[in-house]
Amino acid sequence: MKEKISLNVFFWVALSFFSAHHSFGQSFHKYRIPKTDVFSVGIGPSFIYSDNAGDFRTFTFEWNPALTVSYTKRLGSQFGIQTSLGAQQLVTNGSTNPGILALWERSGSAARFRGTAIFADVVPILYVIPYKNHFERPQVNLYGGLGIGVMHVFQTKFFSMNSDEPKSKGNISTGYIPLRGGISFKVGALTDIALEGTVLFTFSDNLDGNANYNSYNDYLAQAQITYKRFFNFRKE
Structure with a gap:
């Protein structure tokens, strides 16, 4: 028993x-099993550089939130293709210079504006430290790339600094060249946290309703904390 x-x-x-x-x-x-796909979501402060954005020499310009969601397909040990979709809140401070305000008024240009930019882009990504598989990736890595994108901006334009001034609504679409780079930190088997910076160099000088006051096109700048998760689409 x-x-x-x-x-x-x-x-x-x-x-x-x-x-x-x-x-x-x-x-x-x-x-x-190697994970060749990466899902990312990033959020952080941003600003617009434009004709009526404010005085950048004295840092009197507005910081506002930006959100980006991305999918990256890794291609080999050192390259990938990143597709991103995002939104950025836009606010400009205008100017306190009476001469500049009079010039804008005569030309029918906006003294200040508020809006939202919706953007989408594709960026080839280069990783400074190559790695074959997600489980062999380094604790810290640098990455960056240059690509092409399209943007649509919803505008609310104000033609004086007076808060009672009637506003005008509009919208504009443009292409842009995204410059994106960052530093990523491995925090889990399938998870990274990155500090990422992006500049969207647009092909328009009229995102803010004010064109040709300076000699540069408008551009958007973003600094984000980004969560990255490795996965793959194929059945494991």
């Missing part, structure tokens, strides 16, 4: 050990 009980106990212990070992093996095997 005792022998039968001992055999039963041994059988159940062995079965439990085998099941645990099998589950661990499956989990380990699943972990070792």
Whole structure:
């Protein structure tokens, strides 16, 4: 009887050990399958550089939030293609110079504006430290790239600094060249946290309803904390 009980106990212990070992093996095997896709979401402060944005020499310009969601397909050990969709709130401070305000009034240009930019772009990404698989990636890495994108801006334009001034609504679309780069930190088996900076060099000088006051097109700048998660689409 005792022998039968001992055999039963041994059988159940062995079965439990085998099941645990099998589950661990499956989990380990699943972990070792290379993840070639990366989902990212980033949020942080941003600003617009434009004719009526404010005085950048004295830092009297507005910071506002920006959000970006991205999908990256890794291509080999050092390259990837990143597709991004995002939104940025836009607010300009105008000017306190009476001469500049009079010039804008005569030309029918906006003294200040508020709006929202919706943007989408594709950027080839270069990783400074190459790695073959997500589980072999370094603790810290640098990355960056230059691409092409399209943007649509919803505008609310004000033609004086007076808060009672009637406003005018409009919208504008333009292309842009995104310059994106960052530093990423490995914080988990499939997770990175990155500090990412982006500049969107647009092809328009009229995002703010004010064109040709300076000699540069308008551009958007963003600084974001980005969460990155490795995965793949194929069935594991």
